[in-house]
Amino acid sequence: MFPGVSGFEWSVAHVIFLGAFFTVLVVILASLTAAAIRYLRAWRERRAAAIRWHAEFEELPPAERLCRHALTGTAPGRLCERGFDCRTCAEHPAFAAREAQGLVAVPNGIDHSPDRFYHRGHAWVEPQADGTVLVGMDELAERLAGPAATVELPPPGAVLDTHSIAWQVQREGAVARVLAPIAGRVEETGSREQGWLLRIRPEGKLDLRHLLHGPEVAAWFQSELERLQGLLAPAAVGPTLADGGLLVDDLPTAQPEADWDHIYSAMFLRP
Amino acid sequence: MADMAVSRFPEPAVLDKGWIPRGVSRCSTAQFLGWLSPWVALLLLGLYAGWMCLRDGLYHTNMDHRFVFGLWIFLDLAIIALGAGAFFSGFLFYILRWHEMGAVIRSAVVLGFLCYSGAVVVLMVDVGQPLRAWFTFWHPNTHSMLAEVTFCITCYLIVLSIEYLPLVLKNRKLSQIPSFLVFEFQLHKVMPVLAGVGTFLSFFHQGSLGGLFGVMYGRPFAYREGFGIWPATFFLFILSAIAAGPAFLMLTTWLTEKISGHRLVRGSVYRLMARTSGVLLTAYVFFKCVDTVIWLNSTSQQAGFRPWEFYAWAPFGSWVLFLEIVVLGLLPALILLRASEEGPRRWLLCGAALACAGIVVNRLVFTIQTLALPTLPFDEFRTYLPNWVEVATFLGVVAYAVIVYSLSFRYLTLFPQEKELARATARGPQQEEIHVSGR
Amino acid sequence: MAAQAKIPTPPPQKQRRYGMVIDLDRCTGCGACMTACAVENNVPSGPPEADERKGINLMRVFTVRERNSRRTAFIPILCMQCGDRTPCETVCPQQAVEVDPLTGIVEQMPQRCLGCRYCMAACPYQARTFNWWDPAWPAGMETTLNPGVAPRMRGVVEKCDLCHSRLHAAEDRAAAEGRRDLNPGEYVPACVEACPTQAIVFGDLADKASEVSRLAAQPESFRWLERLGTGPKVYYRTRRRWVRDLARQGGAAPNQEVTRG
Numbered sequence: 001m002f003p004g005v006s007g008f009e010w011s012v013a014h015v016i017f018l019g020a021f022f023t024v025l026v027v028i029l030a031s032l033t034a035a036a037i038r039y040l041r042a043w044r045e046r047r048a049a050a051i052r053w054h055a056e057f058e059e060l061p062p063a064e065r066l067c068r069h070a071l072t073g074t075a076p077g078r079l080c081e082r083g084f085d086c087r088t089c090a091e092h093p094a095f096a097a098r099e100a101q102g103l104v105a106v107p108n109g110i111d112h113s114p115d116r117f118y119h120r121g122h123a124w125v126e127p128q129a130d131g132t133v134l135v136g137m138d139e140l141a142e143r144l145a146g147p148a149a150t151v152e153l154p155p156p157g158a159v160l161d162t163h164s165i166a167w168q169v170q171r172e173g174a175v176a177r178v179l180a181p182i183a184g185r186v187e188e189t190g191s192r193e194q195g196w197l198l199r200i201r202p203e204g205k206l207d208l209r210h211l212l213h214g215p216e217v218a219a220w221f222q223s224e225l226e227r228l229q230g231l232l233a234p235a236a237v238g239p240t241l242a243d244g245g246l247l248v249d250d251l252p253t254a255q256p257e258a259d260w261d262h263i264y265s266a267m268f269l270r271p
Numbered sequence: 272m273a274d275m276a277v278s279r280f281p282e283p284a285v286l287d288k289g290w291i292p293r294g295v296s297r298c299s300t301a302q303f304l305g306w307l308s309p310w311v312a313l314l315l316l317g318l319y320a321g322w323m324c325l326r327d328g329l330y331h332t333n334m335d336h337r338f339v340f341g342l343w344i345f346l347d348l349a350i351i352a353l354g355a356g357a358f359f360s361g362f363l364f365y366i367l368r369w370h371e372m373g374a375v376i377r378s379a380v381v382l383g384f385l386c387y388s389g390a391v392v393v394l395m396v397d398v399g400q401p402l403r404a405w406f407t408f409w410h411p412n413t414h415s416m417l418a419e420v421t422f423c424i425t426c427y428l429i430v431l432s433i434e435y436l437p438l439v440l441k442n443r444k445l446s447q448i449p450s451f452l453v454f455e456f457q458l459h460k461v462m463p464v465l466a467g468v469g470t471f472l473s474f475f476h477q478g479s480l481g482g483l484f485g486v487m488y489g490r491p492f493a494y495r496e497g498f499g500i501w502p503a504t505f506f507l508f509i510l511s512a513i514a515a516g517p518a519f520l521m522l523t524t525w526l527t528e529k530i531s532g533h534r535l536v537r538g539s540v541y542r543l544m545a546r547t548s549g550v551l552l553t554a555y556v557f558f559k560c561v562d563t564v565i566w567l568n569s570t571s572q573q574a575g576f577r578p579w580e581f582y583a584w585a586p587f588g589s590w591v592l593f594l595e596i597v598v599l600g601l602l603p604a605l606i607l608l609r610a611s612e613e614g615p616r617r618w619l620l621c622g623a624a625l626a627c628a629g630i631v632v633n634r635l636v637f638t639i640q641t642l643a644l645p646t647l648p649f650d651e652f653r654t655y656l657p658n659w660v661e662v663a664t665f666l667g668v669v670a671y672a673v674i675v676y677s678l679s680f681r682y683l684t685l686f687p688q689e690k691e692l693a694r695a696t697a698r699g700p701q702q703e704e705i706h707v708s709g710r
Numbered sequence: 711m712a713a714q715a716k717i718p719t720p721p722p723q724k725q726r727r728y729g730m731v732i733d734l735d736r737c738t739g740c741g742a743c744m745t746a747c748a749v750e751n752n753v754p755s756g757p758p759e760a761d762e763r764k765g766i767n768l769m770r771v772f773t774v775r776e777r778n779s780r781r782t783a784f785i786p787i788l789c790m791q792c793g794d795r796t797p798c799e800t801v802c803p804q805q806a807v808e809v810d811p812l813t814g815i816v817e818q819m820p821q822r823c824l825g826c827r828y829c830m831a832a833c834p835y836q837a838r839t840f841n842w843w844d845p846a847w848p849a850g851m852e853t854t855l856n857p858g859v860a861p862r863m864r865g866v867v868e869k870c871d872l873c874h875s876r877l878h879a880a881e882d883r884a885a886a887e888g889r890r891d892l893n894p895g896e897y898v899p900a901c902v903e904a905c906p907t908q909a910i911v912f913g914d915l916a917d918k919a920s921e922v923s924r925l926a927a928q929p930e931s932f933r934w935l936e937r938l939g940t941g942p943k944v945y946y947r948t949r950r951r952w953v954r955d956l957a958r959q960g961g962a963a964p965n966q967e968v969t970r971g
Contacts (some may be wrong), residue, residue, distance in 0.1 A: 035460065
C-alpha cells in the first residue's frame with residue numbers, strides 16, 4: 001500500500017490502482033471536511049434558525065408553497081422558491097405593482113385589519129409609533145387553537161429570527177409552534193386577552209415587504225380556509241366550514257376526531 | 272387499501288408517534304412489533320449460524336474444495352447487482368438531474384446500504400480468516416479483480432453510510448436538535464460530489480465482480496476475452512446491474528406499498544423506472560448474445576473445450592442459457608418497454624420481477640455452474656446444495672435488511688411523495704395530479 | 711508481474727525450473743505418494759467427516775476406467791506449478807501466492823492468506839485445498855510431526871509446494887559445504903522418494919541435460935489442459951494412446967467413469 005511495505009512496487013498498474021484509491025479517499029474526506037467546516041461556520045454565524053426554515057420550507061408540499069401572487073390569481077400556479085421572503089425576490093415588485101390596481105378583497109368571515117401585516121404562518125405584525133412592532137396570532141390561528149389553549153411566550157430580551165419559532169400554543173394532545181414574522185428583540189410580552197403577544201424591537205430598518213398586506217390578505221385567508229377544509233374533510237362530520245357559514249370559535253372542540261397535530265403542522269407551516 | 276392521511280376514527284395507540292413523520296399514517300406500535308418479531312427471530316437464527324462458522328470454522332457449511340463459492344457468494348453477487356439501484360438512481364438524480372427519481376432516491380440509498388452492508392457481513396463469515404481482511408489493503412495485488420472489488424466496496428459502503436446519515440438526521444425528533452439539522456443541511460450540499468464518487472466506485476466494482484469470473488482463464492466456462500485488462504463480463508455485469516437496479520426498486524417500492532397500504536410514488540415514476548430498465552435490459556440482452564456467440568465459437572474452443580461439453584450435464588443443460596437470455600432477458604425487456612408506454616401496473620411489475628430473476632440466474636450460472644463443471648478430462652461433474660447453516664446465515668441478513676428498512680420506512684421520510692398522495696387520496700382521486708403542474 | 715525480485719539473493723544462484731514427469735504406465739495407484747506427502751507436510755488427518763470433499767489432500771490419485779472396457783489408468787494430481795500465466799497467482803487479492811523466480815515453484819503463504827478461496831476457483835486442476843477444520847492430531851501423534859514444516863491454521867488455503875522445506879534443507883547443506891548450487895538429486899520431494907515403482911522423475915527443467923528435461927521432451931509426454939496456456943511444469947507420460955487422447959479433450963468426456971484414490 002505504501003512504498004516500503006512488502007508487495008509494493010513502482011509499476012504502472014500499482015501506481016494507477018493505488019492512485020485511484022487514494023484519490024477516492026481524499027475526495028470522500030474532503031467532502032466530509034467541507035461539510036464539517038460549513039457546519040461550524042453556520043453555527044458561528046448563528047444561521048441555525050435560517051437553515052431550519054430553509055430545510056422545512058423545502059419539505060412543504062407544493063400546495064403550501066404557493067406564491068402570494070398565485071393566491072390572488074396574478075400568477076396562477078406559481079410556487080415560492082425563496083422561503084416566503086419576498087424581500088429577495090426579483091419578480092415580486094412587478095407582481096405587486098400589477099396588483100396595486102384592481103385587486104378587490106373578498107369577504108370570507110375572517111376578521112383582519114388593514115393596519116396589520118400578515119405572515120404566512122398566521123402571525124401578524126402591527127408597526128407602532130415608537131419604532132417597535134406588536135405581534136400576535138391572526139383570527140384563524142385563534143380559532144384553530146381554541147380558547148382552552150395555553151400560549152408559551154419567549155421571555156423579554158429574547159432575540160428572534162424571521163421564520164424562527166416565536167411561541168408555542170398548547171392544547172390537549174397537540175402543540176402548534178408559530179413562526180416569527182420578523183426578526184428582532186422581544187421587549188415585552190402580552191397575552192391573548194390583550195390582543196397581542198409580543199412587542200418586538202425590529203433588527204435594523206423595518207422592512208415588511210415579505211408580509212401580506214392590503215386586499216391580498218383576504219384572498220390568502222380564503223385559500224387558507226380551503227386548505228383547512230381539505231385537511232378536515234376526511235374527518236368532517238359536522239357542518240363544513242366555508243359554505244358561507246361562520247367559522248366556529250373553537251375548532252378543536254368542534255372537530256375532536258381530526259388529527260390536530262397534523263393540522264397544526266400544516267397550517268403553521270411546520271412539516 | 273384504505274388510506275388515510277388523517278385518521279377517520281380516534282388514533283390507534285401509537286406510542287412512538289412523535290418519531291413518525293408528520294402527514295403520513297403508520298400502523299400502531301403493537302402491530303409494528305408484531306411485524307418485526309418473526310424477522311427478529313430469523314435474524315437471531317442467522318446470527319447463531321454465522322457465529323458457529325466464525326467460532327468453529329467453515330466445516331459447518333456444505334461447501335467443499337470444489338464448491339469453494341456456494342450460496343453466499345452467489346447471493347452476494349445477486350444482491351449487490353440488485354442494490355445497484357442505489358448508485359444508478361443517484362447518478363440519474365444528482366448527475367443527470369432526472370428530478371423524477373427524487374421520489375425513490377432515498378429508498379434506493381437505504382436499499383443500497385442494506386444490500387452492500389449485508390453482502391459484506393456475509394463475506395466476513397465466508398472468508399476463512401476475517402481478521403485478515405485488512406491484508407488486502409496492506410499488500411494489494413493490483414492484478415486481482417478481487418482486490419479491486421474489495422477496495423471499491425469498502426469505499427462505496429462508506430459513501431452509502433454518509434448518504435444514509437442525512438435521512439436519519441432528518442427524522443422528526445432528531446431534526447429538533449439544531450446541530451443535527453444544520454449538519455444534515457451542510458452534508459446535503461456535498462451530496463452530488465459523493466454521488467459522483469459512488470457512481471465511479473459502483474461502476475468499477477460491479478464490473479470487477481463480473482471480471483472475477485471473466486479472468487479465470489483456468490475455467491473455460493467462465494473465461495471471456497475482452498478489452499484491455501477487462502473481460503467482457505466486466506461490461507456485462509455493469510450493464511445487467513444497472514438494468515436490474517431500477518427493476519428491483521420498482522419491486523421493493525410496490526412491496527412496501529402493498530404491505531403498508533399506502534401509495535408512495537406516482538405512476539409516472541414507475542413508468543420512468545420501467546422504461547430505463549427496459550432500454551438497458553434490451554442493450555444487455557443484445558451484448559450478452561454477442562458475447563455468448565463469441566465465447567462458444569471462439570474463446571472456449573481455443574482453450575480446447577467444445578460448447579456441448581458445458582451443457583452435457585444435468586441439471587445445467589442448455590435450457591439454462593435459453594432461460595437466462597430469452598425468458599428472463601428478452602421477455603422482460605419487451606414487457607417493460609411495452610408496459611412503460613401503456614398498460615396496467617401489474618405488467619410493469621411482472622417485467623421487473625422477471626428482469627430481477629434473470630440477473631439472479633446469471634449470477635448463479637457464473638458461481639455455481641462454473642464450479643460444478645469439471646475442467647480435467649477425467650474429473651466428474653458435481654452438484655451442490657447449501658445446508659441449513661448457509662441458508663440461515665443468509666436469511667439472517669435478509670431479516671436484517673427487512674428490519675432496518677421497516678424502521679427506516681416508519682421513522683424516516685423515504686418517499687417524499689407519500690404525504691401529497693395521501694392528501695390527494697383523502698380529497699378524492701380527481702385532484703390527485705393537481706400539484707404536478709407546480710413542479 | 712507481481713513477483714519480481716522479492717527475495718534478496720546475495721550469491722546469485724542458478725535459475726531453476728523444478729518440475730516432474732510422472733510415468734502413468736508405472737503408477738499402480740498404491741497411494742504411497744499421498745501418504746508420504748501428508749506425513750512430510752504435517753497434514754492433519756481431520757475428523758471422521760473429513761471425506762474426500764473436505765479433507766486435505768495435497769496430492770490425489772484419480773482412477774480412470776474407460777466405460778465398456780477394462781482399461782484403467784491411475785493419475786496422480788498435484789499442483790502443476792504453472793509457470794507462464796499462473797492462474798492462482800494473478801487472482802489472489804493480497805499476494806499470498808508467489809512464483810519464486812529462482813525455482814519456479816508456486817508458493818502459497820498461509821500466514822498471509824485470507825481464505826477467500828478465489829485461487830481455488832481459478833485453479834483448473836483443483837489442486838488447492840482449504841482448511842475447513844482447525845488442525846488436530848490424535849494425542850501423542852504430535853511428536854511424530856515434521857519439525858521443518860509449520861502446520862497450517864484453519865481458514866487458509868494450502869497446496870503442494872514441492873516440499874519446500876526439503877529445498878531449504880538441501881540449500882543449507884550445500885551452503886555449509888561452500889556450494890552455491892545444488893547437485894541433481896540432492897533435493898527431491900517426498901512423493902518422488904516414496905513412489906515404490908519410481909514412476910515420478912523430479913528435476914530441473916531449465917537444465918537441458920537433466921533426465922526430467924529429456925523425458926518431458928519425448929513424444930509420449932504431455933501435460934493436462936495444456937491449451938489453457940498456464941505452462942504447467944508437471945508432465946505425464948504414457949505409451950497408452952487412450953490416456954494421451956484424454957489429454958487432448960478439454961473438459962470431462964461423459965464416457966469416462968471416475969473413481970478417486
